[in-house]
Amino acid sequence: MTKATIVLDRAFTVGHADQRLFGSFVEHLGRCVYGGIFEPGHPTADDEGFRQDVMELIRELGVTVIRYPGGNFVSGYNWEDGVGPVDQRPRRRELAWFSTETNAFGTNEFMSWCTKAGLEPMMAVNLGTRGADDARELLEYCNVDRGTALSDLRHQHGYPAPHNVKLWCLGNEMDAPWQIGAKSAHEYGTLARESAKLMRWLDPSIELVACGSSSRSMATFAEWERVVLEETFDVVEYISLHGYFSKHDDKSRDFMAEADLVGRYIDEIIAVADGVAARRRSPKRIMLSFDEWNVWYRTRDRATRTKPGWPEAPAILEELFTMEDALVFGAALLTLINRCNRVKAACVAQLVNVIGLIMTETGGRAWRQTIFYPFKHASEWAQGTVLDMRLTCGTFSAGNGERFPEIVSAAVLAEDEKSLSLFCVNRNFDQPIDLALSLRGFEFGKFVESHVMTSEDLNATNTADDPERVKPVIGPDAASRDGVWQLTVPPASWSVYRFAASPETAAG
Numbered sequence: 412m413t414k415a416t417i418v419l420d421r422a423f424t425v426g427h428a429d430q431r432l433f434g435s436f437v438e439h440l441g442r443c444v445y446g447g448i449f450e451p452g453h454p455t456a457d458d459e460g461f462r463q464d465v466m467e468l469i470r471e472l473g474v475t476v477i478r479y480p481g482g483n484f485v486s487g488y489n490w491e492d493g494v495g496p497v498d499q500r501p502r503r504r505e506l507a508w509f510s511t512e513t514n515a516f517g518t519n520e521f522m523s524w525c526t527k528a529g530l531e532p533m534m535a536v537n538l539g540t541r542g543a544d545d546a547r548e549l550l551e552y553c554n555v556d557r558g559t560a561l562s563d564l565r566h567q568h569g570y571p572a573p574h575n576v577k578l579w580c581l582g583n584e585m586d587a588p589w590q591i592g593a594k595s596a597h598e599y600g601t602l603a604r605e606s607a608k609l610m611r612w613l614d615p616s617i618e619l620v621a622c623g624s625s626s627r628s629m630a631t632f633a634e635w636e637r638v639v640l641e642e643t644f645d646v647v648e649y650i651s652l653h654g655y656f657s658k659h660d661d662k663s664r665d666f667m668a669e670a671d672l673v674g675r676y677i678d679e680i681i682a683v684a685d686g687v688a689a690r691r692r693s694p695k696r697i698m699l700s701f702d703e704w705n706v707w708y709r710t711r712d713r714a715t716r717t718k719p720g721w722p723e724a725p726a727i728l729e730e731l732f733t734m735e736d737a738l739v740f741g742a743a744l745l746t747l748i749n750r751c752n753r754v755k756a757a758c759v760a761q762l763v764n765v766i767g768l769i770m771t772e773t774g775g776r777a778w779r780q781t782i783f784y785p786f787k788h789a790s791e792w793a794q795g796t797v798l799d800m801r802l803t804c805g806t807f808s809a810g811n812g813e814r815f816p817e818i819v820s821a822a823v824l825a826e827d828e829k830s831l832s833l834f835c836v837n838r839n840f841d842q843p844i845d846l847a848l849s850l851r852g853f854e855f856g857k858f859v860e861s862h863v864m865t866s867e868d869l870n871a872t873n874t875a876d877d878p879e880r881v882k883p884v885i886g887p888d889a890a891s892r893d894g895v896w897q898l899t900v901p902p903a904s905w906s907v908y909r910f911a912a913s914p915e916t917a918a919g
Contacts, residue, residue, distance in 0.1 A: 414845045415804035415900075417833070419822050421852030423799040426752030428823060430475045431578075433790040434533065434758040436703060437521070438482030440508050440765050445724035446773035447763035448524060449516045453774060460516075461524050464777040468769050469528050469762070472783060473790030476531040478580065478702050478758045479521050483507035485583050486539025486591035490549050493517020495568050506591055509717040510725060518553065519565075522574045532574065533702070533758070536606065538582030538599070539592025543606040547613055550579070554614050578618050578756070580702065581606055581643075584625040584653065586635050596635045600642030607646035620649040620700045620756075627654065627676045633683050640687040640697060649700040649756065652680055656739050657708035663735065663869075667838045668809045670742035670819060677701070677750050701747060701757040706736045706782065707766045730766045732780045734881050734903070735869040741785035741905045742819040742836040748789065749821050751797050759786065770875070778878035781871075784864050788883070788907050792832035796824040807838060818844060818900070831855055833908040837900045840869070848889075848896040848908075855910040858896070861886030865904035 451460035484507045492514045500514040525532045536546035553574040555562035584590050585599040621643045624632045656669035684697040710728045718725040763769045771777040806814040819836040863886035889898045
């Protein structure tokens with residue numbers, strides 16, 4: 412058994428973990444919408460066609476905000492196609508994913524679904540094939556109460572109450588050659604600035620996200636952010652980041668280190684954003700929206716991204732996540748939490764079926780993927796004050812010779828300050844870790860519980876026929892010795908340890 416220590420002091424904090432950190436993403440891609448969240452005729456569907464078996468899993472997951480309708484899809488999407496009487500909506504050949512879009516599900520259906528699921532909508536506007544006035548019109552349709560052409564049109568469509576969407580993305584991945592209407596940084600920055608200006612004049616209460624790089628590997632990375640923020644700094648609150656984590660050539664150690672690179676990615680964008688602020692001598696700080704992230708590598712090749720014949724809602728990008736994937740996912744999630752002072756929104760891509768947290772059979776069953784559980788635990792217990800941790804542990808070597816810590820961890824003090832949750836990913840596949848936890852300035856005299864997810868087979872997945880092959884179980888108790896909590900972290904595991912004030916302390 413190897414050893415590790417964690418020191419937490421009540422006086423030292425990172426910041427507050429915003430509930431928007433626990434968001435996800437619904438795009439018109441594959442079976443995410445059709446056969447995922449929306450399937451009229453399904454045995455569990457309600458009167459609007461929303462699958463209630465999926466809805467129950469979403470509520471259990473604890474997701475808070477949903478980005479919609481894309482993604483690559485939004486850059487060629489006419490929002491008007493998805494409102495009004497369904498039988499009058501046009502069918503389109505959709506060029507992002509080479510599918511046929513029926514438009515049976517659109518803006519109002521999405522808003523109704525969000526209301527029923529208790530989710531905050533995060534809307535994206537099309538800055539690929541359309542522009543500033545189209546963005547303004549969608550905002551008017553969604554947020555103006557009444558008395559204008561488009562707000563009155565929403566009334567005619569059966570939605571008298573405004574949707575009051577506060578969080579808006581100014582396009583999607585506009586730096587990418589695969590994007591419909593891709594632009595240079597200056598072209599996009601100018602368009603985003605003018606779109607933001609019109610939208611803010613219409614509704615000053617909104618928050619806006621400018622497009623950052625599609626990934627850290629883009630040739631224009633960092634310079635793209637600088638140019639875009641030079642144009643948009645005064646009119647946006649956020650810059651976006653997108654990141655997907657891949658395993659190459661069966662190299663598990665390199666795969667485990669992907670989460671550490673997330674931290675570098677975030678830190679680099681913060682440096683660029685603060686550099687733009689410095690040139691302006693501005694106290695304003697641009698926050699980060701990591702609004703696409705997940706493990707994704709088995710289904711990324713072009714052959715599995717599309718299917719011939721312009722099908723409706725084809726089964727594409729349906730990654731089946733393993734226990735090993737859940738370790739990388741969990742470590743990345745903890746990295747976001749540990750940078751909550753600047754990462755204020757994040758969306759796992761995607762919610763259902765398409766590299767999803769939840770899987771379904773069209774017409775059939777729904778179940779939880781392995782990555783469902785780290786997200787569920789974090790959304791339940793990581794909303795609060797994130798503590799500035801001091802971690803000492805062993806390391807492992809990646810393929811390039813660089814060494815990374817065996818443990819990725821985060822500690823969160825609950826909103827009521829009566830409980831503390833410690834999250835750990837043990838990336839040592841062979842040995843448990845004997846962890847000594849020192850709490851300074853706290854009076855947590857009671858160990859509440861631990862939850863551990865691991866598997867003897869790191870390639871184990873959950874399926875419709877075996878939906879609980881990988882899931883958390885109640886873990887070992889912790890013991891306190893000389894004021895230090897002694898914990899055992901199993902090998903290759905996701906673990907949560909929860910502490911509370913003793914009854915006498917809480918009463919005081």
